[in-house]
Amino acid sequence: FCDADADYWNELNNSLIRYLEELELARERAALVLESEDRRRSERMNRTMYRFGIITCIFLPMSFVTGLLGIxxxxxxxxxxxxxxxxxxxxxxxxxxGQWWMFRRLRWV
Known part of the structure; x- marks a missing residue:
């Protein structure tokens, strides 16, 4: 290679390194966005499961009473x-x- 070609290849190498670094930064930003979205989805799922738990606490005793009266x-x-x-x-x-005591002992409640 002559001296003029060496400058061209050096500049080309520098720009390629810059593009690769920018690509790595974009990949890191995308990973942060995905992590944030996953955290948001997890919080939404926790709220939904909490609501289902409350609904279960309301309807489970009613179904028990109807089952008991239907004996x-x-x-x-x-x-x-x-x-x-x-x-x-x-x-x-x-x-x-007995079930309540067992659940308390297992620390489920």
Missing amino acids: NVGGIPGASSPYGFLVACLIVLALAV
Whole structure:
């Protein structure tokens, strides 16, 4: 190469390095935007799951009451006793308290 060609290749190398650095910066900016969008989507999902949890807390006891009142009392053991329905309610209540205690112990609630 002659001296004039060396200057041309040097300038070409410098501009190529500049373009590659600009491309790397653009890639980093795009990664930041994607991370921000992912964080926003995650926060939105958390709000939605919180709402579903509240709705579940409202409708779960209502479905329990309707299920309890829909028991076929004639088919449960102890139906001949006047306290058969009360015993069935106490068993269901004991199961609910046991589940609550287990969830508290596992730190789920």
